[in-house]
Every structure is written in C-alpha cells, then in structure tokens.
Amino acid sequence: xxxxxxxxxxxxxxxxxxxxxxxxxxxxxxxxxxxxxxxxxxxxxxxxxxxxxxxxxxxxxxxxxxxxxxxxxxxxxxxxxxxxxxxxxxxxxxxxxxxxxxxxxxxxxxxxxxxxxxxxxxxxxxxxxxxxxxxxxxxxxxxxxxxxxxxxxxxxxxxxxxxxxxxxxxxxxxxxxxxxxxxxxxxxxxxxxxxxxxxxxxxxxxxxxxxxxxxxxxxxxxxxxxxxxxxxxxxxxxxxxxxxxxxxxxxxxxxxxxxxxxxxxxxxxxxxxxxxxxxxxxxxxxxxxxxxxxxxxxxxxxxxxxxxxxxxxxxxxxxxxxxxxxxxxxxxxxxxxxxxxxxxxxxxxxxxxxxxxxxxxxxxxxxxxxxxxxxxxxxxxxxxxxxxxxxxxxxxxxxxxxxxxxxxxxxxxxxxxxxxxxxxxxxxxxxxxxxxxxxxxxxxxxxxxxxxxxxxxxxxxxxxxxxxxxxxxxxxxxxxxxxxxxxxxxxxxxxxxxxxxxxxxxxxxxxxxxxxxxxxxxxxxxxxxxxxxxxxxxxxxxxxxxxxxxxxxxxxxxxxxxxxxxxxxxxxxxxxxxxxxxxxxxxxxxxxxxxxxxxxxxxxxxxxxxxxxxxxxxxxxxxxxxxxxxxxxxxxxxxxxxxxxxxxxxxxxxxxxxxxxxxxxxxxxxxxxxxxxxxxxxxxxxxxxxxxxxxxxxxxxxxxxxxxxxxxxxxxxxxxxxxxxxxxxxxxxxxxxxxxxxxxxxx
RNA sequence: GGGCAGUUAGCUCAGUUGGUCAGAGCGCAUGACUUACAUUCAUGAGGUCAUAGGUUCGAGUCCUAUACUGCCCACCA
Numbered sequence: 001x002x003x004x005x006x007x008x009x010x011x012x013x014x015x016x017x018x019x020x021x022x023x024x025x026x027x028x029x030x031x032x033x034x035x036x037x038x039x040x041x042x043x044x045x046x047x048x049x050x051x052x053x054x055x056x057x058x059x060x061x062x063x064x065x066x067x068x069x070x071x072x073x074x075x076x077x078x079x080x081x082x083x084x085x086x087x088x089x090x091x092x093x094x095x096x097x098x099x100x101x102x103x104x105x106x107x108x109x110x111x112x113x114x115x116x117x118x119x120x121x122x123x124x125x126x127x128x129x130x131x132x133x134x135x136x137x138x139x140x141x142x143x144x145x146x147x148x149x150x151x152x153x154x155x156x157x158x159x160x161x162x163x164x165x166x167x168x169x170x171x172x173x174x175x176x177x178x179x180x181x182x183x184x185x186x187x188x189x190x191x192x193x194x195x196x197x198x199x200x201x202x203x204x205x206x207x208x209x210x211x212x213x214x215x216x217x218x219x220x221x222x223x224x225x226x227x228x229x230x231x232x233x234x235x236x237x238x239x240x241x242x243x244x245x246x247x248x249x250x251x252x253x254x255x256x257x258x259x260x261x262x263x264x265x266x267x268x269x270x271x272x273x274x275x276x277x278x279x280x281x282x283x284x285x286x287x288x289x290x291x292x293x294x295x296x297x298x299x300x301x302x303x304x305x306x307x308x309x310x311x312x313x314x315x316x317x318x319x320x321x322x323x324x325x326x327x328x329x330x331x332x333x334x335x336x337x338x339x340x341x342x343x344x345x346x347x348x349x350x351x352x353x354x355x356x357x358x359x360x361x362x363x364x365x366x367x368x369x370x371x372x373x374x375x376x377x378x379x380x381x382x383x384x385x386x387x388x389x390x391x392x393x394x395x396x397x398x399x400x401x402x403x404x405x406x407x408x409x410x411x412x413x414x415x416x417x418x419x420x421x422x423x424x425x426x427x428x429x430x431x432x433x434x435x436x437x438x439x440x441x442x443x444x445x446x447x448x449x450x451x452x453x454x455x456x457x458x459x460x461x462x463x464x465x466x467x468x469x470x471x472x473x474x475x476x477x478x479x480x481x482x483x484x485x486x487x488x489x490x491x492x493x494x495x496x497x498x499x500x501x502x503x504x505x506x507x508x509x510x511x512x513x514x515x516x517x518x519x520x521x522x523x524x525x526x527x528x529x530x531x532x533x534x535x536x537x538x539x540x541x542x543x544x545x546x547x548x549x550x551x552x553x554x555x556x557x558x559x560x561x562x563x564x565x566x567x568x569x570x571x572x573x574x575x576x577x578x579x580x581x582x583x584x585x586x587x588x589x590x591x592x593x594x595x596x597x598x599x600x601x602x603x604x605x606x607x608x609x610x611x612x613x614x615x616x617x618x619x620x621x622x623x624x625x626x627x628x629x630x631x632x633x634x635x636x637x638x639x640x641x642x643x644x645x646x647x648x649x650x651x652x653x654x655x656x657x658x659x660x661x662x663x664x665x666x667x668x669x670x671x672x673x674x675x676x677x678x679x680x681x682x683x684x685x686x687x688x689x690x691x692x693x694x695x696x697x698x699x700x701x702x703x704x705x706x707x708x709x710x711x712x713x714x715x716x717x718x719x720x721x722x723x724x725x726x727x728x729x730x731x732x733x734x735x736x737x738x739x740x741x742x743x744x745x746x747x
Numbered sequence: 748g749g750g751c752a753g754u755u756a757g758c759u760c761a762g763u764u765g766g767u768c769a770g771a772g773c774g775c776a777u778g779a780c781u782u783a784c785a786u787u788c789a790u791g792a793g794g795u796c797a798u799a800g801g802u803u804c805g806a807g808u809c810c811u812a813u814a815c816u817g818c819c820c821a822c823c824a
Binding site for chain 1: 750751761770771772773774784817818819820821823
C-alpha cells in the first residue's frame, strides 16, 4: 500500500478547506492551532510508517515519559512536550523515521492517594468499597483523566503517534511486566523476606528507600540506665531518641574495642520498663564516639538493630502494630501511639530512677513519608525484594553492575554530565528494592504463600493449585501490588514489544531508542531502573542519551505547588497566549539540569514573537504576488545577506545536535526579529518600492522566510505551519506530496 | 557527615573545548500612529561577570581558597 499517496489526497482537501486569512493584522492562535493540529493528524505524519519514503529513513525514537493518569497536565509536562516535540520535529524534518510514542502511567500509589482525596471531597468513603469495586472506580477515574491528558497534549502541539498510545495497565504491557518478574524469580533476584521496611502508618504501606524524605528535627536524646543484673549500683547508660521502643529491646550492644564496656560484655542487664533480662553483646557496627557508646538493640523497629540482631540471633520483639499502636509486648505502652508511649516512658523511667538525663534541642534526621509527611516507622514486614547487588544467575554481574557499566562505557550519555556522578554514587550505595506495596491500585503481585511449608513463590502464567515446593493445596495469594516504578521501569521496551501484527517489528526498528528526556528528580526512581531493566531484559540499553531538564519555578524561584497558589496551568496559557508562545518560553533560558524560571511576562514576549512571524510573513506574502520563483543573478551584497542566513542555519543546527536548545532558540529569535525583520525586510521594502533590483529583493525574502519558517517550526509549530500553508510559493504543486511544513526538509 | 550546583545589567537568566562574551527577555528613559506588525519602530542609560590569590600573551570561561544561597545523598542510635 502506498501510504504517501493516500495521505497526499486527504491533505489537498484539507488545505482547500483551510480558511484562515493571512490578511489579519494579528496572529490569532485560537482560530488556528486546533485546525493546524487536525491538518497534521490527517496527514498521518505523526506515524513514522506514513512518512514519505518511510522505509528508507533512519529510525529515531523517543518514548514519552508517561504522565500520571490521575490529573490534568501541569506546567512541568509543558517542558517535556516542548523539548521532546522539538527534537522529534527536528529529526522528522532531517529525514528520520521519527517516532514519539505516547502513553500514560497508572501511577499506583500516587493515583490511589489522589483518588481517595477526591472521594473524600465528594463525601464518599473508599472503605465501603471492596477490592473489586475500588479497582473499578479508580480504573474509570484514570480512563477519564487519560482522555483529558491526551487532549491537552494535542493542544500543546505534541506530534506523537497516537496510534501507538499505551497505558501501563494495558494487558500486553502487564504481560511483559510479569515476564520480567518471572525472569527475576528464576534468576534468583526476586525474593520474599522479612526485613525492616519504611512503613507509613497513615497510608498503611511500605515504601522503597526513595519514597522516604529525611528532615532535620529537634528532638530529645534520653540517657537511660540499664542495671547490671546482680551487681549493685552498676549500670550501662544508653542514649536514645526513642525510649518508647525499650520494651522491644533484645540486647545492649557495645563496640568490642570500647574499653569502657569490655567488662560488661556477656553480662545481663535489666531493661528498665518491663524489667526483662537482656544480654550485653559486642558488635563492630556500634560507634564508640556516639552518645554513650552503648546502643540499645530493637531488632523489630530499626534497620541497624535488625542487622545486629540477625548477627547475634537475638529475639525479635514486634511491639508496634501496623496501625501505629503498641501491643501487649510493649507492656505499659499497650494501646498507646508512639508519642503517647514516649511520654509515658519518660515518666516511668524518671519514676524508677533510670533516666539519667535528657539532652534537649537535640537535632537529628527523622524520616517522613514523602506524600503525607507522617513519620515513617521502620517495621518488620514480609515483602518482595529485587536483589540489586547479587550476581545474576550464570553471570558474574549484578543488576547494579549493568547500569554502572552502561554509563561508564559511555553507551549511555547523561546530559548534563555532572549527573553521572550522582548516578554512580546512588548505585554504589544501592539497596535491595522493595517492590511490594500494601495498596489496592496497581499491578497485583502474582506471589503465593504456602500455608503448609511457609514458603513463597511466583507464578505468572496461571493461578497455581498447589505449592511448588511441598504440593500442598493450602496456598494463599499475595494481596500486594507492584511499586509503580517496577512497571514504568520497563516502559521503553515494554511499549515497543507490546505491538502485534506489522508493528511487531517496532522493537527491532526503534530499540534502543535515542533519547530519554525527563526531569532530574526522577533519575533514580525511573531512569536508573529503566537502564537496569532495559539491559537485563533485552540485553541492550534502552536509550543512548538521557537529557535531564529542570523543575519549573515561578519568577521568585519558588517551586510551584497548589498550596502556594503559584501554579501555572499550561492550558490556560495556551488559551491566552498560544501553545507556541508557551513552548518557546519553556525552551529559551532552559538549560539541561537547571531549573526553569517562567513568568507571564516571558510568555507574553514570545506571543509577540509569534505575531512578529505572522506579520513578517504577511509582508513577504504581499510582496511576492508577482514573484516568478526563479533565482536571479545576485550582487555580492545580496550574496552576503544570504550568507548570513547560512551561518545562522549552521549555528542552529549545531546547537540542536548538541542538545543546546535554548541557544538554538535564541539564535533563531534574534536572527528572525533583529536581522531579518528589522534590517533585511526594511531594506528590501525600499528596493521593492523603488523597483530597484526587485527580483533579487523578492528572492531574498522568499529564501530567508522559507528557511526561517522551517527552522522555527520545531520550536513554534503552529504559527509556522499556518503561515506556510498560506504562502503558495512554499506549498508545491498539487501532485507533490510534501506540502506540509512538518515534513519539509531541514535547511 | 559526604557530594553537587549557583553567585553575570533593576528583575529572570544565557554565555560546553580560555581570545568580537560583556549578552537576551522583561523593566526603565526619550522620541515616533514610518500602509507587515503599537503584541510595533528608533535611540539610550546600566554590570570592576560574589571576594582574594594563581596559571596564561590573553579568563565570567581553567586552578586554589573564602563567603553567601540552593539542592541531593547518608542506618549515627
């Protein structure tokens, strides 16, 4: 089938019905943008298969970072649209088979939180819904938002291939995610284990390390005496910020080299709240110089303590329940929450003479839930973990090593390069990844627990009837879901692999993709995981370049947030100033890795620029009516003028190839406005009026405007295409296909 | 505790291999309804490129130190 021919027929019709007149003195984006978008959509050129000579083109692919399908887009999304669409349009014009693959993310935990808030607002209770009802309700909610997001992306001018749109919960995507889970399981990299995890008592789920934010807080350091058994007036003093966990203590640990305490090692002390007898042990992890040098060990409620506890086979006392209240094991604290128990503990300790002193104004780091700011409780839980540093079965490399190698060997380049250091540092200290979430929205973990032999196993293809170890029928399905990043981490290959039919070649054609353009704030959450999974699952890197953009700030450099009331709604901007103005404002002054400052003034400035393009084009259009399109003999002076254009073209192209988008945009802006409009047009105006070398003047205007429209198109696609369509000199004869600026060749 | 970034005109920021790099937008001042554009045009004011040293024929641009600002990472109880 000749796709090009088909599309050219439909174009012709559209152009005839394209009714915007270039006689208007002002560029009216509202009347034009949506029509232009429809024109592009009907051309089919967003789909790389339908580009002219598609087969001969070299592939160029960007996978869109899927926006969360739980809310409309915010200004940060505008940044990625502006940058990615710029790259895609540029490469398309350079003759590449450009694919920008769109999609949305179910965003597990994030969406569940947003949805619950929304329900609360409507006075509905999510607790009344059972698991299925809840899932269905959130599903509908995301479907609704997906539509909104899609429409917004179109309003921003995103030239992505909607026929390849994906959602992280699509059946075919989930299937691939499960295959990865199975592979990890078979390679011995997925395990279920009881570990200390970061637990948010409010959201009632565990998190990975990344969802925890440490904040400096003032607290009290309590110095508590543990009496040595059967020795009068002898004790070890321990410094702790959490006296409420004393009933969970299993030992007191000291450093084996600590001369002060060597004599006590092996002795027994009395824990001062419930008066249990616990041993004094020696462990090298204890810091001699901190506090008193003696550490109380609470294996169930502290990560280091758990480790030490494991080493010394200490009793694990889980005194705190998952609802945030203490249980009977906590003795007098049973039924209290953490703060009540802390208060009570100081009273008891004071009363029985165990509280030596308090250091108030003690500043320490406290972990908080990144979402609700609740204090994270380290809790013991059975969770699924991905082993990041364990060698992959049959190889001498770990998942971590795969990512380190790819960046070290320059197979993947991170822009700006300083983030490579950050990347390595994170990987050097990486921990096993907890991928279980105790929430209802997300991809269920196909994990099973045998009630008979107490073992866990993964079964992705079918629902198992028996335990794979002991054949017992008494097995229970896991109720946890996967961390969202587990699925989005597979996005580049999962999307491309998921297609059937003629598109089953997509993976082969477009993978590895070219660029991953996203915010630096999700370098660990997402980019690192995509690199790891990409290489682990396919043997190839997922993308060659990582371009990290900054966060959008307001003109006072404040982060935008709804609570501060300084958010800019990108679609409101599009409505007022046009998508082109917003996009240009987001590109100019925006350099990799640095935050972006945007203000209404700036956007207005580029709206004016769009108008400038419109009017300069009007002028050229008016003065080219009798232009025959032939190249006349040019004077040296005229050649010099065109030479200036060539120089600008070279410069802009170089900047774009080097990912210096801001400089490219600025150069174009300056050339178009202050060289072309202010100087060249003014001079040619005089010549045309005086009929002095008029043909040459017309030719110069024709060439420069044409090339400028092309170069400006990836930055400001709507106004440039609108003008292009209105100038018959640029839109070739009916029998030629490529009369859209979107596919005209880059100068 | 470790690490990173920033400090350039009133404001917000560009300036990647050291030599038209002292810039842009907005703002400001003055003038202009010049038939492409008042969402415009012309002209102009302004910065010892944080500070102190150093390398160099030559440094916002490289090195060292200092100061302030912001950010990231970390199991110091």
